[in-house]
Amino acid sequence: GAGVSQSPRYKVAKRGQDVALRCDPISGHVSLFWYQQALGQGPEFLTYFQNEAQLDKSGLPSDRFFAERPEGSVSTLKIQRTQQEDSAVYLCASSAHRSRGYGYTFGSGTRLTVV
Amino acid sequence: TQLLEQSPQFLSIQEGENLTVYCNSSSVFSSLQWYRQEPGEGPVLLVTVVTGGEVKKLKRLTFQFGDARKDSSLHITAAQPGDTGLYLCAGLQLAGKLIFGQGTTLQVKP
Numbered sequence: 001g002a003g004v005s006q007s008p009r010y011k012v013a014k015r016g017q018d019v020a021l022r023c024d025p026i027s028g029h030v031s032l033f034w035y036q037q038a039l040g041q042g043p044e045f046l047t048y049f050q051n052e053a054q055l056d057k058s059g060l061p062s063d064r065f066f067a068e069r070p071e072g073s074v075s076t077l078k079i080q081r082t083q084q085e086d087s088a089v090y091l092c093a094s095s096a097h098r099s100r101g102y103g104y105t106f107g108s109g110t111r112l113t114v115v
Numbered sequence: 116t117q118l119l120e121q122s123p124q125f126l127s128i129q130e131g132e133n134l135t136v137y138c139n140s141s142s143v144f145s146s147l148q149w150y151r152q153e154p155g156e157g158p159v160l161l162v163t164v165v166t167g168g169e170v171k172k173l174k175r176l177t178f179q180f181g182d183a184r185k186d187s188s189l190h191i192t193a194a195q196p197g198d199t200g201l202y203l204c205a206g207l208q209l210a211g212k213l214i215f216g217q218g219t220t221l222q223v224k225p
Contacts, residue, residue: 004157033213042121042203042215043158056212091157093213103148104213106157 002026004107006092012113013082021077021110025094032075033104034067035091043091049075061086082114118142119206121216129224131193136219138204139186144214145207147180147187152201152218194223 005024013019025032030051035043036059045059051072060067064082069075079086089111093104120139128134138147146165150158162171164180164187171178177190187204199222205215 031211035215040201040218040220042119042205042218045212045214048212050211056210093157103150103160103163106150106159108155108157 004105006107006110010111018080021090023075023092029094029096031095033093034077037089084114087114118214119216125220127222134191136189143184148205150203196223196225199223
């Protein structure tokens, strides 16, 4: 597609439930990033893929968070046993290159609310 | 530890006024990017600055990258209500990770 697509747009989960958030990057983009954003704040880095390789997962808050990109295209961010502090907007971004002149294209995000 | 410090965090001004948003760091970045984000949407790239001392203009917006590639500023001339939004600076580390500042929420009142 023309842009980065994320689904679902909104997700309400009961505390303790597992959730899976999907990201479809721009076709051909090798780099894919996941960010977590609180209301009115800047996005916080979670993890980064280049093709199917997860190069950096230093931002994942706990071992309840897991991300994968098995074929180097679509990515899924999974959160197990959700907690209230996991409530946030989860943003996915893709980039064609690692070159310093290229910006990222972001999806509209998934707003997760844990009740 | 916040690698990128943005200031101010909130700004409410009247239409027609000028403003400057600052983005400072003790770290060197390979490039500095500015994004604008509206409610319910993802950030949208405004500009990328790569070379120390570089100045880029986008209509009424002027972006500058510091000589040492550690800081940047965004200046808006004659702000319009349509400029309202969350402005984010982001530094690209050599390892390919993009780090964001806390953001500046701008409200331009008609």
